[in-house]
Amino acid sequence: MAPAKTVKDYIRTIVDFPHEGILFRDVTTLFSDPRGFRMAVDQMLHPYAGQRIDKVVGLEARGFILGGAIAHQLTLGFVPIRKKGKLPGAVISEEYHLEYGEAVMEIHDDAIQPGEKVLIVDDLLATGGTAEAGIKLVERLGGEIVGCAFIIDLPELGGRKKLENLGMDVHILCEFEGL
16 A cells, blocks of 8 residues: 655655756645645635634735635635736735845735734745745734744755744744755
8 A cells, every 4th residue: 555645745746946056845746636635625614623814914915825725724814915017906015035136015005904823835945035925014014913824945055944943833844855
């Protein structure tokens, strides 16, 4: 009898994408498999079962897929945090550093009410810059973060440690070595 598949078994690696020397961890193969996708969603929300959560926040872009599914499963509202200029209406912004430059994330200024409990989700945690920007945006609106859940961690890049140093509960489904 073959061993049961894990979430990691559904993720493929694409060599030299988007640049030479990069090992891209592609979750689209996980998302396209009904068992794999269900497994990932269930495992991401499991540590938070029974906790009060008011909103699920997804970080652009694959965090939208996961966040929407988790919010649906928990019967909660979903809030996107997007790249600058993608949201209509009044927003607040947060700059953050990328490996090669800077970027800006935004959230609607009325998306989170003070005191709301928030779960932040995304597919991959690398340096933690995007997640940190999301945390700052939620906190500026008065939200209280119950946790940050990711499918993949790239431990060599230090994102998990960065978020834990901010006092965040970080839940990871699997790790990949290398960049």
